[in-house]
Amino acid sequence: MxxxxxxxxxxxxxxxxxxxxxxxxxxxxxxxxxxxxxxxxxxxxxxxxxxxxxxxxxxxxxxxxxxxxxxxxxxxxxxxxxxxxxxxxxxxxxxxxxxxxxxxxxxxxxxxxxxxxxxxxxxxxxxxxxxxxxxxxxxxxxxxxxxxxxxxxxxxxxxxxxxxxTATIESQIVPPPDLHRHLGDLLASDIGGDVTFEVGGETFPAHKYMLAARSSVFKAELFGPMKENATDQIRIDDMEPRVFKAMLHFIYTDMLPEVCSGELRTVMHQHLLVAADRYNMERLKLICEDVLGKCIDTNIAATTLVLAEQHDCPGLKEACFRFLRRPGNLRTVMASDGFQHLKNSCLSLLEELLAKVAL
The missing domain is CATH 2.60.210.10 (Apoptosis, Tumor Necrosis Factor Receptor Associated Protein 2; Chain A)
Known part of the structure; x- marks a missing residue:
């Protein structure tokens, strides 16, 4: 969905x-x-x-x-x-x-x-x-x-x-907006593409002006002082192809494509939140925060809390705290691998967590 x-x-x-x-x-x-x-x-x-x-x-x-x-x-x-x-x-x-x-x-x-x-x-x-x-x-x-x-x-x-x-004047029924569909078709067709991204061994053609209009980071990379030597081929590291593809789909259609349910859906939104923060796409970031905030459980609470801290997501961070305040949740989370990751990477966050959530 x-x-x-x-x-x-x-x-x-x-x-x-x-x-x-x-x-x-x-x-x-x-x-x-x-x-x-x-x-x-x-x-x-x-x-x-x-x-x-x-x-x-x-x-x-x-x-x-x-x-x-x-x-x-x-x-x-x-x-x-x-x-x-x-x-x-x-x-x-x-x-x-x-x-x-x-x-x-x-x-x-x-x-x-x-x-x-x-x-x-x-x-x-x-x-x-x-x-x-x-x-x-x-x-x-x-x-x-x-x-x-x-x-x-x-x-x-x-x-x-x-x-x-008396005369009744009936106007034509105006169909719902379909710009997102046309732009999605444009992305899929590769017509007029003027830049290609290489991500994890896969290539993704796109349009510079569309990217610049949707992301201030892309705008700087493609047209500003950060532009990569005027090349039409850009390599992106530290991102999975499926995540970049989903982000491109959002850039063109203002919608996220259908993703798997359950844990895979959660992981996808975690990666998309990181990508949205990286490219300064605030709406996509808030959408991911909302999805993640509604699916917190003992398996992902610690990693989600670290994610919220690292990418400045106060709403998601507070949702994690609320979950961990519930009886028994913190003790269960402390036995997870995610909690060890929290201890090793964000000591100050651990101190804040322990101060806010009574054992």
Whole structure:
């Protein structure tokens, strides 16, 4: 089983949009008023009106009313124009605009009251069921009445239902990172290799820039003052080929290859810890510390403690002390070959051990 592996979770995102819109239907109707002088004189009184024929917009019936002499006693100098909802079982929202037309039929002036630039609510059940706008009679007569007639156009926009459209935006599922796999394939293929290591009679091709990126020691050896006479072939002593191969695999993939279980696995991680410390590969070193700290027993406790002391692994060292504090463990370890190695190689460590662990 690999000791460490990159995140293998596929990444995907999803989202959506909502669009809110109002359906509208627009129509218009023109009311032409002839013999205007008669209407404003005796034909139509204050508050009385003339009306257009019925027309349909948005499925509803409407008509226009014009009040030539105002709608009440206080507005005799104004001409009022209004839109009426003739019949409908529902409340209707609409936006009417009124325009006085030139004799050629083109809009000349909008007739819209201040503050009324919005949709209005119409209902046939209302006493009015309408809306009014107005224009000064003097302005109408001086500018728009010709041959004793004028035209009023009403544009009606009926607002229908509010529509909400929702769209789901699905992104592509992004596969998990696979750089480690590609780099592992590169190592195995020997494509572009520019340096070869000789370890225990075996050769291992590699790439200088990859090694330099992963290890400050390799960087100095290959590109810095420590570089070995610009050679492309480097010999490494004091390391087993399988250990160097596993370290190379980690350099390229950030993972350790599958290793044997049991004692062989422990020995491999001990050697890898030494290699990681030698080449200043802190992550690999911590991985090895973690593995070794979980498999301490009476057979390897002493050698692991020496290893932790020699390669500055305080976490692993403390794990050994905790193991040796357990009843009976120290006495058993003291009878092992590893303990003799500890006594011969690290006297100060032995003194520290005896001071911390009571017999």
């Amino acid at each position: 690999s000791t460490a592996s990159p995140d293998s979770t596929a990444v995907g995102t999803s989202g959506g949009t909502s669009t809110v819109s109002v359906g509208t239907v627009t129509g218009w109707h023109v009311l032409k008023v002839e013999r205007y002088s008669e209407l404003k004189g005796v034909g139509i009184g204050k508050g009385e009106h003339i009306k257009s024929g019925t027309f349909s917009v948005g499925g509803h019936s409407w008509h226009i009313r014009i009040f030539p002499n105002g709608v009440d006693q206080v507005s005799p100098d104004w001409v009022f124009v209004g839109l009426y909802l003739v019949s409908s079982s529902n409340v209707v929202k609409a936006w009417p605009t009124f325009s006085v037309l030139n004799p050629d039929g083109k809009p000349a002036r909008r007739v819209t009251s201040t503050g009324m630039q919005a949709a209005r609510t119409f209902s046939s059940s209302s006493p009015w069921g309408c809306t009014y706008d107005c224009i000064k009679r003097a302005e109408l007569e001086s500018s728009y009445v010709k041959d004793d007639s004028f035209q009023i156009r009403c544009d009606v926009t009926v607002f229908k239902e509010i529509r909400v459209e």
